[in-house]
Structure formats: C-alpha cells, structure tokens
Amino acid sequence: MRRFVYCKVVLATSLMWVLVDVFLLLYFSECNKCDDKKERSLLPALRAVISRNQEGPGEMGKAVLIPKDDQEKMKELFKINQFNLMASDLIALNRSLPDVRLDGCKTKVYPDELPNTSVVIVFHNEAWSTLLRTVHSVVSRSPRRLLAEIILVDDASEREFLKASLENYVKKLEVPVKILRMEQRSGLIRARLRGAAAARGQVITFLDAHCECTRGWLEPLLARIREDRRTVVCPIIDVISDDTFEYMAGSDMTYGGFNWKLNFRWYPVPQREMDRRKGDRTLPVRFGSVVAPLRLSRAHTLAMSSVKQPLTPSLVARDTSSTRTTGGWQRSGWTSLKTSSI
Ligand SMILES: *[C@@H]1O[C@H](CO)[C@@H](O)[C@H](O)[C@H]1NC(C)=O
Ligand SMILES: *[C@@H]1O[C@H](CO)[C@@H](O)[C@H](O)[C@H]1NC(C)=O
Numbered sequence: 001m002r003r004f005v006y007c008k009v010v011l012a013t014s015l016m017w018v019l020v021d022v023f024l025l026l027y028f029s030e031c032n033k034c035d036d037k038k039e040r041s042l043l044p045a046l047r048a049v050i051s052r053n054q055e056g057p058g059e060m061g062k063a064v065l066i067p068k069d070d071q072e073k074m075k076e077l078f079k080i081n082q083f084n085l086m087a088s089d090l091i092a093l094n095r096s097l098p099d100v101r102l103d104g105c106k107t108k109v110y111p112d113e114l115p116n117t118s119v120v121i122v123f124h125n126e127a128w129s130t131l132l133r134t135v136h137s138v139v140s141r142s143p144r145r146l147l148a149e150i151i152l153v154d155d156a157s158e159r160e161f162l163k164a165s166l167e168n169y170v171k172k173l174e175v176p177v178k179i180l181r182m183e184q185r186s187g188l189i190r191a192r193l194r195g196a197a198a199a200r201g202q203v204i205t206f207l208d209a210h211c212e213c214t215r216g217w218l219e220p221l222l223a224r225i226r227e228d229r230r231t232v233v234c235p236i237i238d239v240i241s242d243d244t245f246e247y248m249a250g251s252d253m254t255y256g257g258f259n260w261k262l263n264f265r266w267y268p269v270p271q272r273e274m275d276r277r278k279g280d281r282t283l284p285v286r287f288g289s290v291v292a293p294l295r296l297s298r299a300h301t302l303a304m305s306s307v308k309q310p311l312t313p314s315l316v317a318r319d320t321s322s323t324r325t326t327g328g329w330q331r332s333g334w335t336s337l338k339t340s341s342i
Contacts, residue, residue, distance in 0.1 A: 058091035061098050061247025081127045083210070083242040088129040091245055094136045097214050100238070100249040104282040105216065114222040116148040118201035122191040123209035124155040126162070130210035132169065137212040139175050146218055148201030149176045153194055156185040212240065212247070224284060233284070252281055 057064045064087040066074045077085040099106065119138050123131055131152075138150060152170070154162060170177035180198060182191055196204050203225055207213075221233045238250040254266040269285050277283040 056092055056095070058087070058245050059096050061095075063241065063244035063246035064090055065244060081125075081130070083127075083130070084245065085127055085129075087243070087245045088127060088133075091129065091133070093129065093132045094140060095133065095212075097137075097212060097247055098249075099215050100247075101214075101216060102252070102282055104280070105220075108220070108282065110219040110223045111226060114146055114219065114226055115202035116146050117203040117205045117218070117222060118149050118151055118195075118199035119147065119205045119207055120151045120153065120192060120195035120199060121207050121209050122153045122155055122188055122195065123157065123162070124185070125157045125159050126209040128161055128166075131162075131166075134207060134209055134211050134213075135170070135173070135177065137214075138207065139173055141213045141215050142218045144175070146222060147175050149178060149199070151195045151198055152177060152179045153191045154179060154181045155187070155191040156182050210240075214238075220284075255285055255287060257287070 064084075066084070066086055070086065074084060074086045119142075121131075121134060135150060135152075138147070150170075150173075152166075167179055170179065178198065180194055182194065186194075192206055195206075203222060205218075205221070217235060221235060224231045224233045234256070236250060236252050237256065239248045240246070241248060253269050255269055256264060257267050259265050273285050276286070
C-alpha cells in the first residue's frame with residue numbers, strides 16, 4: 001500500500017515536470033522576443049470579439065468549417081482548384097482580416113511621394129471567389145493614389161465565368177482593371193512578362209491569383225523602392241489554409257529561397273541580418289543584393305510578391321516592416337514548379 005502511494009507521488013511529480021517542460025518549450029521556442037508572440041496570438045482573438053459586426057463566414061480571417069452533411073460535396077469541389085472551394089465561396093469577397101503587423105510597423109510613417117504601382121495578377125482557371133478576393137483586397141487595402149491599375153493576365157483559361165462575366169465585374173471597381181488574354185497556354189513567367197509590358201505604373205507588383213493583402217501591405221514595399229529604384233522587394237508571406245481559409249500569420253524570422261534542387265524553401269533569417277538590424281524586426285531583411293538588380297533594373301523596378309515563383313531566386317529585400325501578403329497554395333494547377341513548404 002505504501003509503495004502504491006509512493007508511486008503515485010513519483011508519477012504526480014514527473015507529470016508536473018513534464019507540464020512545466022511543455023510550457024517552457026511553448027513559451028520560449030521559436031521566438032526571441034516573446035512579448036511579440038503574445039501580442040500576435042492574443043490580439044487577433046480580442047479584436048475578433050470586439051468587431052461583432054463582422055460575423056460572416058471567414059471574417060477577421062477566421063476558419064470556415066463545413067458541416068458534416070456537406071463534406072462529400074466539399075471533397076468533390078476541392079478537386080477543382082485543389083483548395084476548399086466551398087469554403088472560399090462562402091466567404092465575402094471583401095472579408096476583413098486581422099492586423100497582424102508588429103506594433104512598430106503600425107506606427108511607421110512613410111513618405112508621401114511614393115511611386116505608384118501596377119499590380120499584375122496571372123491566373124489560369126482560377127476560382128471566381130479567390131481571384132476576386134485577391135482583387136478586392138488590393139483595391140481596398142492600397143492607398144488609391146499608389147495604385148495605378150490592376151492587370152489581370154489570363155493564361156488561356158477555359159472557364160466561362162472568367163470571360164465576359166469577369167470583364168463586366170471588374171468594370172464596376174474604382175480602380176482601372178485591364179484583362180489581357182494569352183492566345184495559348186504560356187506559363188506563369190511569360191504571362192507575367194506580358195502583364196509587365198502593358199503596365200503603366202512606375203513599379204510593377206506581381207501577385208498570385210489567390211492571395212489577400214492586409215492593411216499597410218503596399219507602402220513599405222514602395223518606400224524601399226523609392227530609396228533605391230534597383231531594389232526588388234518581397235513582403236512577409238502569411239498562409240491561408242487551403243482547407244478552412246483561415247488566415248495564419250507566418251513568421252518574420254524566415255525568408256523564402258531556393259535549395260540546390262531549385263525547390264522553394266523557407267530558411268531562418270541568418271544571424272548576420274539580425275545583428276545588422278540590431279534587433280529591430282520592423283526593418284527589412286536583405287538578401288542577394290548583388291545579382292538580382294542587375295537583371296531587373298532595365299526600365300522598371302519590380303516589386304515582387306509571389307509565393308511560388310519569384311522571377312529571380314534571389315530577392316533583394318524582403319520587407320518585414322509592415323507588409324503582409326497572404327500566401328497562396330502550392331497546388332494551384334498552373335505552376336509546374338511547386339513549393340512544398342507551406
Ligand atoms: C463588404 O461589402 C459589403 C457590401 O458592400 C459591406 O456591407 C461590408 O461591410 C463590407 N465588408 C467589409 C469588411 O468591408
Ligand atoms: C504614376 O505617377 C506618375 C508620376 O507621378 C504620374 O505621371 C502617373 O500619371 C501616375 N500614374 C497613374 C496611373 O496614376
């Protein structure tokens with residue numbers, strides 16, 4: 001009997017230590033400044049409670065859960081674009097998103113005279129709701145004077161709704177939207193170049209056809225280019241769940257790059273960059289600053305914000321100041337080079 005009690009005590013103490021360990025691990029792993037982490041995880045939840053008026057599916061970037069009865073249909077629809085189309089179609093085209101920027105980024109002031117930009121979005125058989133949510137997020141979260149136009153390049157889609165219906169829809173938007181059509185399937189890069197050739201803005205921004213821009217995404221990107229027009233910038237890319245369309249803040253302590261097999265991967269920001277920024281995570285992280293601009297600075301500076309295939313493997317500056325563009329999915333039908341790390 002005594003032995004049994006003894007065992008229980010030992011068990012209870014070890015259990016306590018396991019819990020303490022788990023707690024310590026959760027608290028201290030993967031973050032240098034833990035108050036940041038707390039800020040990020042607590043505030044969106046709080047804000048969601050405060051903004052009771054935005055209660056529709058997926059508002060404030062919340063997950064959309066499909067009821068059991070519709071699961072079969074959901075799985076069928078999933079196959080069309082390789083994401084949960086049913087969930088996407090339930091979410092408003094102008095849904096609200098949490099502001100997940102670091103506090104330091106929210107109060108930054110950018111120069112008034114920033115260059116304006118043409119946003120080029122290539123699509124192939126994209127879903128209506130994801131494509132237009134991308135467009136709406138660009139329109140509503142970019143200062144109007146900075147947004148010269150949006151150029152949609154259709155890489156030979158077959159879906160009927162991407163023809164006249166799309167043209168009619170975008171006419172109603174307050175920003176000029178051009179739709180260019182490739183005569184035949186040409187791939188992402190050719191289609192982007194076609195969009196770039198038609199661009200009238202001072203800066204070209206490439207976006208995926210299924211992303212959502214958050215508040216303050218554009219100004220820091222353009223500010224870097226204003227400082228040095230040879231700069232190529234890339235925002236922090238967060239993730240939208242392909243299952244629930246939940247908005248999930250990514251880490252600003254990683255950057256996208258290519259491994260020797262030319263697969264896209266996320267890498268931790270090197271210590272030398274941390275040191276250079278003296279711990280100020282609102283400053284951009286620099287990469288490959290020698291090679292990339294030579295190729296790109298012909299007529300335009302390109303602001304690149306693509307998850308899947310940045311035009312050059314080495315992006316010059318990954319702007320971590322306040323830019324957050326939500327990442328798309330790796331399985332989007334029309335890319336041959338796929339990322340598998342999201
Ligand atoms: C989206 O648009 C609808 C209709 O125009 C409007 O009622 C709603 O407030 C908008 N939502 C957001 C988050 O702006
Ligand atoms: C972009 O800015 C330039 C220089 O200020 C201006 O000439 C041009 O009209 C602007 N373009 C648009 C479409 O706003």
